Structure formats: structure tokens, C-alpha cells
Amino acid sequence: MSAQPFLIAAAALFSMGIYGILVRRNAVMVLLSIELILNAVNINFVVFNQMLSDVLLNGQIFAIFVITIAAAEVGIGLAIVLMLFRNRQTANINEFDLMKW
Amino acid sequence: MEAIDIFSYFLLLGLLLAGARVVTTSNVIHAAVALVFTLTITAVIFLLLAAEFVGLVIVMVYIGAVIVLFLFGIMITRAPLGENAELDNDKNKTIALLISFSIFGIFSYILLNTFDRQINITEGTSTEILGQILLSRFVYPFEIVSFVLLAALIGGITIARKDNALVDEDQV
Known part of the structure; x- marks a missing residue:
């Protein structure tokens, strides 16, 4: 099978994640969109690994690293959102404008 | 096909x-x-x-x-x-669509022009070999990423838990 449909689908998923980050107002929804982006990157890594028939499996190992970092990012991100919610009683990112003039 | x-x-x-x-x-x-x-x-x-x-x-x-x-x-x-x-910020929608479509256009143009190879899968990936590579060639990144994960989880707990000292100050 050709590699191109997978790469195009991953690019589409990436741009959907960008759209979600720019449009969403709730901070948890922004984190969901970041997950979409990381998922698109994982698909690209695995497709390139299989396309090049890499004996050392670099693509798959990097996909595993990306998954690990994504798990850490979700934990930290939700903790920050929780703290913001506790202090400001809202999770809407357009209301966090304390450092904006 | x-x-x-x-x-x-x-x-x-x-x-x-x-x-x-x-x-x-x-x-x-x-x-x-x-x-x-x-x-x-x-x-x-x-x-x-x-x-x-x-x-x-x-x-x-x-x-x-x-x-x-x-x-x-x-x-x-x-x-x-x-x-x-209220979940979406409506005034951002046009520019967000513009940015995401242009990113998609650039990416797909480059990908379609650069990679036209076939994927030939002959056999599955051996998890044993994957683990051996992960713990020989990639052992330093593996250890670093596990330390990063540990630090992130401890940091998440520290950020998210209620700070008792601060709570007491608020109540005074």
C-alpha cells in the first residue's frame, strides 16, 4: 500500500488540532486538541518507520517516547487547569488575562 | 486495488x-x-x-x-x-480555519511531492527486538524520559493539591 494516504490523514489530523487550539475556549478542550496533534505525529513516525523498513525501529521507539511525554503533559496540564479553576472559578482561557495589558 | x-x-x-x-x-x-x-x-x-x-x-x-x-x-x-x-470562541473561527487549512495545504503539498514510496510489510515487529533496542541503543533517552515522567507526576501532584498553609492564611 502507498504511504501517502496515511501521511495526508496525519497532516489533516494535525491541522484539526491546530484549529481546536485556536478556537476552543475551555482549557481542557485545548488539551484534547494537543492530544490530536501528538497523535498525528505518532502516526507519521510509525508510517515512516514502516516505509523505510528500519531495522533499528527508530520510528516506533520515538512514538513510544512521544506517548510518554504526552502522558506527562496531560498530567501537568490538568493540574495547572485545576489550580486555575480553583483560583478563578472558571476554566475559560480567554478570562485568564491578568498578564495582558 | x-x-x-x-x-x-x-x-x-x-x-x-x-x-x-x-x-x-x-x-x-x-x-x-x-x-x-x-x-x-x-x-x-x-x-x-x-x-x-x-x-x-x-x-x-x-x-x-x-x-x-x-x-x-x-x-x-x-x-x-x-x-x-459558549465552548467555542466564535470570533477566532475564521482565522483559525485559515491557519489550519494553510498548514494542511503546505504539509500535503510537501508530503505528496516528497514521499511516493510503497509500504511493504513482510512480517510483524518483534516486541523482543524492540525491547532490546530500547534498552541498548536508546537506554539513556529511556532513563531520561522515565525521570521526566516521574518529575512531571510529582509536579502535577504538588500543583494540584490544596496548600494547607495558603488555606490557613486565607481563613485568618
Whole structure:
């Protein structure tokens, strides 16, 4: 099978994640969109690994690293959102404008 | 066209539909469930591409743990659970569509012009070999990433828990 449909689908998923980050107002929804982006990157890594028939499996190992970092990012991100919610009683990112003039 | 090609096209179509649902639905729970669908289809694509271990890691880590964390986050921050018209920032929509479509256009132009190779899968990926490479050639990144994960989890607990000293000061 050709590699191109997978790469195009991953690019589409990436741009959907960008759209979600720019449009969403709730901070948890922004984190969901970041997950979409990381998922698109994982698909690209695995497709390139299989396309090049890499004996050392670099693509798959990097996909595993990306998954690990994504798990850490979700934990930290939700903790920050929780703290913001506790202090400001809202999770809407357009209301966090304390450092904006 | 072989059967596996048609199957992969259906999978990619489902992936895009579920991904579009994540960013367009006005219901937060539906967005999380659509992300579950996206990740499940990703895992099936990885199985199709003979990357079995990565697919199973996706199922365990993402669908098992990260989604639960997201649902906790949605419920703890008391996001309105039903339909919510306030979820999107409407005045950003035009520019967001412009930016995301231009990124998609640039990426697909480059990808279509650069990579036109076939994927030839002869056999599955041996998890034993994957583990051996991970613990020989990539042992330093592996240890560093596990330390980063540990630090992030401790940091998350420290940020999210109530600071008793601060609470006392507020009450005084």
C-alpha cells in the first residue's frame, strides 16, 4: 500500500488540532486538541518507520517516547487547569488575562 | 486495488471524521468520547502497519489512562456537561480555519511531492527486538524520559493539591 494516504490523514489530523487550539475556549478542550496533534505525529513516525523498513525501529521507539511525554503533559496540564479553576472559578482561557495589558 | 488498501481508506476516513468531531462538537463529553474513537482507530492503523506494540501502548496509555484523566478534568472543572454554545470562541473561527487549512495545504503539498514510496510489510515487529533496542541503543533517552515522567507526576501532584498553609492564611 502507498504511504501517502496515511501521511495526508496525519497532516489533516494535525491541522484539526491546530484549529481546536485556536478556537476552543475551555482549557481542557485545548488539551484534547494537543492530544490530536501528538497523535498525528505518532502516526507519521510509525508510517515512516514502516516505509523505510528500519531495522533499528527508530520510528516506533520515538512514538513510544512521544506517548510518554504526552502522558506527562496531560498530567501537568490538568493540574495547572485545576489550580486555575480553583483560583478563578472558571476554566475559560480567554478570562485568564491578568498578564495582558 | 487490494482489500487492505480499501480497509485502510475506511480507517483513515473514520479517523478524520472522529478527529473533526473532537474539535467541532459543542458537548465536552462527546469530544472526549470522539477522542477515544480517534485513538482506537489509530491503534488499529498501527496494527495494520505491523507496529503491534505501539498500538497496544496507545490502547493502554491513552484509552486506559489519559482519557480517564480528561474526564476527571472535565468533571472537576465543572464544565457544563450538556450542549454548550459558549465552548467555542466564535470570533477566532475564521482565522483559525485559515491557519489550519494553510498548514494542511503546505504539509500535503510537501508530503505528496516528497514521499511516493510503497509500504511493504513482510512480517510483524518483534516486541523482543524492540525491547532490546530500547534498552541498548536508546537506554539513556529511556532513563531520561522515565525521570521526566516521574518529575512531571510529582509536579502535577504538588500543583494540584490544596496548600494547607495558603488555606490557613486565607481563613485568618
